[in-house]
Amino acid sequence: MSDSEEESQDRQLKIVIIGDGACGKTSLATRFAQESFGKQYKQTVGLDFFLKRITLPGNLNVTLQVWDIGGQTIGGKMLDKYIYGTQGVLLVYDITNYQSFENLEDWFSMVKKVNEESETQPFVALVGNKIDLEHMRTVKADKHQRFCQENGLGSFFVSAKSGDSVFLCFQRVAAEILGIKLNKAEIEQSQRIIKAEIVNYPEDDKQLNSAHSQSKVCSLQ
Numbered sequence: 001m002s003d004s005e006e007e008s009q010d011r012q013l014k015i016v017i018i019g020d021g022a023c024g025k026t027s028l029a030t031r032f033a034q035e036s037f038g039k040q041y042k043q044t045v046g047l048d049f050f051l052k053r054i055t056l057p058g059n060l061n062v063t064l065q066v067w068d069i070g071g072q073t074i075g076g077k078m079l080d081k082y083i084y085g086t087q088g089v090l091l092v093y094d095i096t097n098y099q100s101f102e103n104l105e106d107w108f109s110m111v112k113k114v115n116e117e118s119e120t121q122p123f124v125a126l127v128g129n130k131i132d133l134e135h136m137r138t139v140k141a142d143k144h145q146r147f148c149q150e151n152g153l154g155s156f157f158v159s160a161k162s163g164d165s166v167f168l169c170f171q172r173v174a175a176e177i178l179g180i181k182l183n184k185a186e187i188e189q190s191q192r193i194i195k196a197e198i199v200n201y202p203e204d205d206k207q208l209n210s211a212h213s214q215s216k217v218c219s220l221q
C-alpha cells in the first residue's frame with residue numbers, strides 16, 4: 001500500500017456501551033448510527049455491532065466501531081473479552097431508574113479490572129439517558145456529577161428518543177480519545193435542533209386566535 005493510500009484510511013476507534021438492561025444502550029447506538037428510534041424493547045443477547053463514520057475538526061475521518069453489549073452479560077464469562085482493548089467506554093444508566101445508576105459501580109469495576117495491567121486506559125464517560133423523561137427523574141444531577149468527579153469521567157445527559165446530545169456524546173468521546181479539542185461552534189453544531197410545528201387553528205376559532213393564523217416552524221435548541 002502506498003503512503004497516500006495509507007494516509008487516506010480512516011482512523012478506527014472501538015467504543016463499548018455498557019450498563020443495565022433496558023437503560024437504552026441499543027437505542028443510543030441506533031440513534032447514533034442509523035438516526036432511528038424504536039419504542040419496542042428487544043433485549044440484546046450477547047452483543048451487537050454498529051459502524052459509523054464521522055468527521056472531526058481538521059477533516060479527520062474516524063470510523064467508530066460501536067459495541068452494544070447486552071445488560072445481561074454482567075457477571076458472565078464474556079464481558080471482559082468484549083471490553084478488552086477498547087479506547088472508549090460509555091457507562092450508561094437510565095435517569096428514571098435509580099438501580100441502573102447504582103449498578104454502574106459493578107460495570108465500572110469490570111472496566112478497571114480489565115485494564116488493570118494495560119498501559120493505555122480507555123476514555124470513560126458517564127451517560128445519563130432518557131432525559132426526555134425529566135419529570136420522572138430519580139437520579140439527581142449532582143449524584144451524576146459527583147460520580148464523574150470522583151472517577152475522572154466525561155459527563156453526558158442524552159435522550160436516544162429525541163436524539164438530544166447523542167451525536168455530540170459520541171463525537172466528544174472520539175475527540176477526547178484522539179486528543180482533539182472541539183470549539184464552541186462545533187459543539188453547538190452537533191446539538192440537535194428540535195422542530196416544533198405551530199399549526200393553523202380551525203376556521204371557527206379564527207376570531208379568537210387571529211394572531212396565530214399562519215403555520216410556522218419554531219426551532220428550539
Ligand SMILES: Nc1nc2c(ncn2[C@@H]2O[C@H](COP(=O)(O)OP(=O)(O)OP(=O)(O)O)[C@@H](O)[C@H]2O)c(=O)[nH]1
Pocket residue numbers: 019020021022023024025026027028038039040041042043044045069070071072129130131132133158159160161162
Ligand atoms: N423515553 C425514552 N425511552 C427510551 C430511551 N432510550 C431507550 N428507551 C426505551 O427503553 C427501552 C430499552 O431500550 P434498549 O435500547 O433496548 O435498552 P438496552 O440498554 O439496550 O437493553 P438490553 O438489551 O437489555 O441491555 C426500549 O423500550 C426503548 O424504546 C430514551 O431516551 N427515552
